[in-house]
Structure formats: C-alpha cells, structure tokens
Amino acid sequence: MTDYLFPPAPVPALPVAGEAALYPVRRIFCVGRNYVEHAKEMGQEVDREAPFYFTKSPSTLTLSGATVPYPPGTENFHHEMELVVALGAPAFRVAAAEADAAVYGYACGLDMTRRDLQLKERAKQRPWDTGKDVEHSAVMGAITKAADMAAIGPQRIHLSVNGETRQDAHLSDLVWSVPEIVAHLSTLYHLGPGDLIFTGTPAGVGPVVAGDAIEGGIDGLAPVRLTLGAAE
C-alpha cells in the first residue's frame, strides 16, 4: 500500500439512477457560450467556428441537496443551469456521428460563478479560474443513463430561485450539440470515463444571496438543488 504524508482527498463521485455503485469523477470541462440568448445577455456572440472551454477542479463537485457558504471574494455570485454529459468510454478524435458511444449518461448541473471576478478577468484577457473554479461550484444531481433518456432536444431546461423561475429554455436551443461538443473536445483531450462536460447555460443567469434556495430541472433527469448559506 502506498504511504502518503497525509490522507489523499476522497474521490469525487456521483450517484447514478438505478445503480448501487457511484460514478467517479476525473475531470470537469465546461463549454462557454452555447445558447444564443445567454451570449447576448453577456454582451457576446456565440463563436460559430468552434466551442470554447474552461475547467473546474473535480474537488468543486457538490451533490444536489447541499447547503454551501456564500463564497469569498464576490458580491455577484450567479447561478447557471446546465445539462451535464457524463462520459463512460474513451474518445479521442472521434467524429460527431460516433460520439454518442462515449456518453454514459446525463445530469442536471449548476455552474455557480463569481460573475464579478469572471467579467474582470475577461476584460483583462486573463484566465477565468477565480470566477469559475470556485469551491462547491459544480453542483450536480444524480446521473441518468443515456439509454434511459429520450433523444436530446425537446426537453425543457429551467431554474428557479425561491420558487421563482429565472431560466427557462429547451435543449434544442443548444448551439453546439452534445455529439459536436464531444467530438470537438476529443480533438484536444483523450476523453474517457469520469470526464464530465457542462454544456453551457441558457439566458436568465443572475445573482443569488445567502438564504436562497435554487432548484434546476431538465425533463427526464433528476433535479439539482442548492441552498446558499451565510458567508464565512
């Protein structure tokens, strides 16, 4: 047995509907602008040539139902409701037509964002890490296996804060489809089991404050819930 100087961090993992075993998370990729109306509200356009990405540390994974503290260093902490793709097989330089074979399942996810820091970073052409790679910021519900979900398209994707709807769109509004994203990302990485891809958020992002209860849903998937606690 390997002798470590201190106990290694536990493996971040997600429940899967209908499975006793957990899905161990390896990496978390996130697509930037992928809904036209959200790109507009951010004062940007969707890049039609190729999707772009940022990442979150796997340690930011937080299970649905958690209460997490309002994070430090921000006065504008935003919700972003997203479809998350969970990969279950290797994919490297795959064509979009073959990409579905690498998809294990789907889940509801929240890409919680320190918007003030992200926008400052963006304006200075700096990396988005402090805006996006926030502790407890990759919040996810249970994974549903791909075979148990209808073809991606007509499903409603929505988010409410304290019961009031803030985001409401359909997965057919995705600019880059799931197979297109997997295919493109597989030109840059040896994708494989344990890799998650947050596919971007529809319009309606906005701030949350301590005490707020967030609930996000996508037809056919387990919901994702988060409660904001007080700042530490």
Ligand code: MN
């Ligand atoms: Mn996002």
